[in-house]
Structure formats: C-alpha cells, structure tokens
Amino acid sequence: MSQVTMTVNGKEMSGAAEGRTLLSQFLRETLGLTGTHVGCDTSQCGACVVHVDGVAIKACTMLALEAEGASVDTIEGQAAPDGTLNALQQAFQDHHGLQCGFCTPGMIMSAADLLKNNPQPTEAEVRHHLEGNICRCTGYHNIVKAILAASGQDVSSIAAE
Amino acid sequence: MYNFDFEKPSTIADAVSALGTEDAQALAGGQTLLPTMKQRLASPSKLVSLNGIAEMQGICTGDDGALCIGGATTHADVAAGAGAYPGLAGLAAGIGDPAVRARGTIGGSLANNDPSACYPAGALASGATLVTNAREIAADDYFQGMFTTALDEGEILTEVRFPVPEASNYQKFEQPASRFALVGVFVAKFADGVRVAVTGASEEGVFRWTEAETALSGNFSAEAIADMAPGSDGMISDLHGTAAYRAHLVGVLTRRAVTAAG
Numbered sequence: 001m002s003q004v005t006m007t008v009n010g011k012e013m014s015g016a017a018e019g020r021t022l023l024s025q026f027l028r029e030t031l032g033l034t035g036t037h038v039g040c041d042t043s044q045c046g047a048c049v050v051h052v053d054g055v056a057i058k059a060c061t062m063l064a065l066e067a068e069g070a071s072v073d074t075i076e077g078q079a080a081p082d083g084t085l086n087a088l089q090q091a092f093q094d095h096h097g098l099q100c101g102f103c104t105p106g107m108i109m110s111a112a113d114l115l116k117n118n119p120q121p122t123e124a125e126v127r128h129h130l131e132g133n134i135c136r137c138t139g140y141h142n143i144v145k146a147i148l149a150a151s152g153q154d155v156s157s158i159a160a161e
Numbered sequence: 162m163y164n165f166d167f168e169k170p171s172t173i174a175d176a177v178s179a180l181g182t183e184d185a186q187a188l189a190g191g192q193t194l195l196p197t198m199k200q201r202l203a204s205p206s207k208l209v210s211l212n213g214i215a216e217m218q219g220i221c222t223g224d225d226g227a228l229c230i231g232g233a234t235t236h237a238d239v240a241a242g243a244g245a246y247p248g249l250a251g252l253a254a255g256i257g258d259p260a261v262r263a264r265g266t267i268g269g270s271l272a273n274n275d276p277s278a279c280y281p282a283g284a285l286a287s288g289a290t291l292v293t294n295a296r297e298i299a300a301d302d303y304f305q306g307m308f309t310t311a312l313d314e315g316e317i318l319t320e321v322r323f324p325v326p327e328a329s330n331y332q333k334f335e336q337p338a339s340r341f342a343l344v345g346v347f348v349a350k351f352a353d354g355v356r357v358a359v360t361g362a363s364e365e366g367v368f369r370w371t372e373a374e375t376a377l378s379g380n381f382s383a384e385a386i387a388d389m390a391p392g393s394d395g396m397i398s399d400l401h402g403t404a405a406y407r408a409h410l411v412g413v414l415t416r417r418a419v420t421a422a423g
Contacts, residue, residue, distance in 0.1 A: 002167070019167035019208065020198075042196050043261060055237070055263045061195050062264060063188075065167045066210060113259065131340070132258025 006067050008033065009077025017064040024048045026064035027074060035075035035105050039134070046133030049106040049113075050074045056113035058132070075105035078112070088112055088150040095155070097146035099137035106133050111147045120151050123158075162198040166207040171214060173319055177294050179209040180315040187211055187317060189233060189269025192261050211268070217319055227290075228325055232268025232318045239267060248329025248349065248422070252283045255333065257340065268318040274366060276307040276397070277341040281367035283331060284321060286347035286358035292320040307366045326351045328381070330422035332414040333361070336401050343402055344410040346370075348418040354378040357415055362407045364395050373415055383416040 005014035008031060015030035024041075027033045027050070036059055039047035043061040050059045051073040079085050085093065088111055098104045107130070114121055114129040121129070126144045135143060141158075149155045170176045180187060186205035188194060189212070197203045211217060217233035220242040228246050230239060240254035240262065256262055256270075256279050270280040271291065284291070284300045291298045294317045303311045312318065326349040333345035342361035349356045355377040357370045376385045390412035396404035 019165045020162050022195075041199065043192060046258070046260065049260055056260050057263050058260045061192055061261075063167065063191065063195070063208075063210075065169070066191075066212060068169075110260065129259055132260050 002065060004064055004068050006069065007071045009073060019063070019065060021064040022060055023050070023052075023062045023064050023067050023072075024059035026067075027059060027072070030064075033074055033076050037102055037105055039102065039106075044132075044134065045103070045106070046110060046130075047103050047106040049109040049133065051109060051113065054116075056110055073109075075108055078108060088115070088147070091146040091150035092143070095142050095146040095149055097138065097143045103133060103135040103137075107135065107143055111143075111150070114147070115151055120153065121148070123148060162195075162201065163204045165205055167210070168207065169210040169213045173214060173216060173294050173317060176209055176211060176214060176317055177315065179207070180317070182207050185209055185315070187272070187315075189272070190235060190265035191269075192257065192265040193269065193273055193275065211266075211317065217268070223322060226325060228323045230267055230321050230323065232292075232320055233266050234268075236262035236265050236267070236270075246323060246325045246329070248326070248331055248347065249283050249287070249323060252279050252331040252347065255279065255331070267321060271303075271321065272310060272312060272318050274304060274308055274310050275341075276363070276366045277336070277343070277345075277361040279331065279333060279342055279345055279360060282342075282345050282347040282358040282360040284323070284358075285367050285369060286329075286349040286356045287323045287326065288349075288351075288356060289324070290322040291318055292322065293318055301369075304367050307364070309366070324351065326356075328422040330418040332418040332421065334410050334414060344407050344414055346411060346414040346418050348377070348415060348422055350377070350381055350422060355381060359391075359411050359415075362391075362396050362411055364397055370411065370415065377419060381419065381422075383420050386412065386415060386419070388412075389415075 001016040004017045027036045037047035039045035043058045048059040145155050168179045184206035188208040188210045211233045217231040236253045236256045243250040289300045291303050328350040331347045333342040336343040344361040347358045357373045360367045393404040393408040396407045398404040
C-alpha cells in the first residue's frame, strides 16, 4: 500500500491505495465520496466522470496513484456549501434531465467540461460531447435541453420529448 | 485485477530501467490496458507509468517540417494541437469519447496496435517515423500484424514524427456499439505520391492498399478508384460485418476520404 494525496474539491485529502486501486474506488471507498458512480467499470458508461487537473476523465479507468498531487473535482464539489445547486445542476432539475439519477453525476461533470471549453454549444455539439455518457432512462432529450439552458440559450422551442 | 507494483518515473532513462523487471509493463493512458487487466487478460507484476515524463509530452515541428508528437501526448492534445496536419488532428478528435481522449495517448495506441485502432492508419499512411528510446523505425517496418509491432520487450515509443502531406483525410465507419473503427481509411497525398492505409479490415492488422495508391497517385480523385475494392480474402469476418462487407467499405471510405481531402 502507498499513501496517495490529492486535492479533492479544493481540500487536501489522502489515503492508502494499492497499485491496482482505481481512482473511482479511492474516491468512493477510501474518501467516502460516493457521488462518483460506477456503472460499468469498463469506461463505457461515463457515470464515473470526474475532473483531474481540470479535464474530464473516467475515474474507473485511471489508477488512484496516477492522481498523486492532482486536483480532482467530483460531483460533491459542484453545489455551494449550503447545498444550493449550481446553474447546471439546477437546469437538470428544471428540465427533468434525470429520472433514476444514476448517470447524473457523470452527465453533470461531462457537461461542465463541455461548457468550460465551449460556453455556447449547439445541440449537435452537446450530443457529440456526451458520446461517452450513457443514460438508460431519459432518452437524452431533456439532458441536452438542460445543458443548453444552463449555457444561457433559449430552449423554450425545444419540445419536451 | 491482480495487484502490481507501480512506478512513475520522470525520465525516459528511469522508465527503461524500471521496465527491466520481469513482467513489467509500460502504462500509457491506460484506456486499453486497464480494462484488459480488469478482465485478467494481462497481469503484469509492475506498471511503469509514462505519464510523468515531460520529454514525452507535446507537439513540435521539426527542421524538416515534420510534426513531432511525444509518445505520451493525449488524443485530446493532438486533436487541439496538430493544426498543421488537419487529417491527423481530425483522426485524434474522433477516437473514443472526450474523457477517453483526455487520457489515451498516441504512443499507447501505436504500441498496442489494435487491429481496429485509428492511429495505426494515420501513422502508416503518413510514412511516419516511430522513435523509441533505442532507435528509429519506419512505419512500413513497424506494424507486424494484429497487436504486434517491431517494438522489443521494454522498448518505449517516445516520439512519432509525421511528414505533413499536401492533403489528407481519415474516414471511419464506426462499429455502433464500441465506436471502434469497423473500417477506417487514412489517405495522405504527398508530392511524390499517395499513401492509403486501412485499419479495422484485415486479419493482418493495418495495411497499405497499394492498388488504390497507384491509381490515386496518377489522378487524385474518387473517380480514379470508382469501382475499386480490395479482395475480401484475409478480411476480418465477425458478427459486425462479413469479409466482403469490410472489403466493400474500404472502397467506399477511401473514396470519401479522397473527396474530403480535396
């Protein structure tokens, strides 16, 4: 076991990790941050997307030891300390961008990554960016709508499908 | 996955020495290796991460105009930084999904030489030079069949040098579930001729479609290869497509790539 230290949602955190410990496992089981979900564990579904040094990655396909010294942002760091949702989270609620909610942490983290680099994406760009995030409930329409709304675009003409 | 020792050296020399241990394995972005290890199809005793080696990161232009890409450069960085070679930047931008592109590296892809990976087609069609800690290998000598390359045990792909063609394009027909290339074709037009490399189709891995190269070198247009397709002998046949279907796709995608390259 090695000791690994990283800055998670702005706070320095450390814990023990084996070589094989995945970042997703370290966040969930060692740090207790269970908002990062593990859907497939094969880097297909995107429920485990977090940001490492500002870039969205799949935490199930990165070793915890690779994140030594890194800055990691997870879904737990998205809302304000008093629980107020950020604009993207609020848009998901307002536009019914989730049903069961399992994929939502990954959707939010992937969408945040998109909006950081492309503040006013087209619908096609949103859909393309979510290629690695799978939702089995919503059919994606309201997720896409929520992301477009969070980017400040008028979504009133997009039908609720 | 089974446990292993982990090292993350900061120089190529230290990485080479760390890889000297029996059953040690280099870890690039891990987007293929880690899933493979989870399935216990690989169980190295030690992983040596190449992600902390600054000299293997980034893109520059060599004295001869070639684009030099560090082996540990991610697909996302190639997509964003290889503007001097739009065909290659386009290829990198289409690999996997955004989160996979943020971790996966060019060196990892080329060292693995998956028969459906995109980069082998780009490197072979470009006539790239693959630089290792020990030597330089021409792309024509590097790819030696599915998951097989000229790399020796413990040899690290440190850099890839791409001559930049006058025109180029990569077209892939995605297998809809995995989004790997069912077939992918990279076309590169140089002053002294056209090179066409095909991934995803052959049981021998990436290959050059020389018949199309000859036709396109005389007349760089889709019409020059209008009814042409490689033979289906030796093409991959599986539940996603028959050998004949893949052979047909090679012709279609090559024509699309030529048209898109202009």
